[in-house]
Amino acid sequence: MRKLIVGVDLGGTQIRTALADGEGRILRRTSCLTLAEEGPGSVMGRIKGAICEVMGSTDRRQIQGIGVAAPGPLDPWKGVIMDAPNLAGWKNVPLKELMEEEFDLPVFVGNDANLAALAEQHFGAGQGIADLIYITVSTGIGGGIIVDDRLLLGAQGFAAEVGHQTVEAHGPRCNCGNVGCLEALAAGPAIARRAREVIKDGAETAITEIVGGDLDKITAREVNQAAQAGDPIAIELFRQAGFYIGIGIVNLLHIFNPSLIVIGGSVAKAGELLFEPIRTTVRERAMASYYWENTPIVPAALGDDVAILGAVALVLLQEDHDAASWLDW
Ligand SMILES: [Zn+2]
Incomplete structure (x- = not known):
């Protein structure tokens, strides 16, 4: 009987849910708005509905478990969402316990950016790599650190x-x-804020035209649009962001000595305009070339499904490591 896994990406805006097989192939999916302001009870109802929808008439015995990627901070051992800024009114919500009661299936919960690292390692850009760091750059910057094939959680689960x-x-x-x-x-x-600052200081850039003169409408997406069309100011804004990400990566290289850095998230869609200054900064600032020579810095491979697939990978790990808890291996 084929093993199936339910993956849930509980985001501040959307809940994305999928039924996947052990190779990370998504068989069925659904999404709905989170509407976190309606409170945990209401959101739990939507998660349950979405899970039922993707499971459909699938024999429950085929389902190995449910993985949930949730915003932190959370307790990955107990599966408790502690006080997520993106989920209004959620404080110490025992997600794992509530869902296990509801579905009578094993449920595992992890920080979404941490799980994205697992997803890239299992199904994406980092397959077969035992030491990698994943960084997501979008509305915020998060990450996941895998050391010697283990996701680094820290003493309380707040690492990375x-x-x-x-x-x-x-x-x-x-x-x-x-x-x-x-x-x-x-x-x-931050990129959008810098764009507004330089425009207010008199910079002439295509970004202003793209937003029709309304600077409040500027997001990194418009800056990217201008940069891709060759606008020098927009290109410079990505260079500055890349410079700082490069400094952050130098710190990580020195501390963890990974063999791969994977960068995802919407800002990474700027491509080489972001990656080139990152690599330049790393070469300039790393203590020695052996920190970066054999450590490629590459774009993520999984796109919007990365958190769902991370939740799937989290469930798969339980079996791989034959442990009662994903943290005991
Ligand atoms: Zn901060």
């Missing part, structure tokens, strides 16, 4: 917040309350 390493000691204020975090300098909103 690569976006909140300080890369500019007196830099701009970050959403986390600190200043100069990588996220505050290179995530999508």
Whole structure:
């Protein structure tokens, strides 16, 4: 009997749910709005509905388990969402317990960016690589660190917040309350903020035309649109973001010595306009060439399905490691 897995990507905006096989092929999928402001009870109802929809009439005995990729901070052992800024009103929600009661299936919960690292390792750009770091650059910057084939969780499950390493000691204020975090300098909103600043300072750029003069409409997407068309200001904004991401990666190379860096998220769609300054900075700032010579920095392979597939990989790991808990191996 073929083993199937349900993967859920519980995001701040959307809940994306899929039924997949052991090779990460998605057989059925559905998505709905999260509407987090309606509270955990209401969102749980939508998650349950989505899971029932993708399972359809599938024999439950075929389903190995349910994996959930959720925004942090969360307790990956207990499957408790602690206080997610993206899920209004969620505080200490025992997601794993609630879902196991509902479905009578094993449920595993992980931080979405952590699980994206697992997804890229199992099904994407990092297959067969035992030491890799995944970085997602979109509205925020998150990551997952796999060391010696194990996802690094830390003592309390809060590890791998690569976006909140300080890369500019007196830099701009970050959403986390600190200043100069990588996220505050290179995530999508930071790129958009810099665009507004330089335009207000008199820079002439195609970005202004793209938003019809309404600077509040600028996001990293419009900056990318202008950059892809060759706009020098927009290109420079991605160069600056890439510079800071490069500094963050140098820190990670020195600490973890991975053999691959995978970068995903919507901002990474800028492609070489972002990757080239990242690689240049890494070469300039790494302590020695052996830190980067054999460590490619590559785009993620899985696109929007990365969190769902990470949740699927999380369930698959239980069997691979033949352990009661995914953390015991
Ligand atoms: Zn921060």
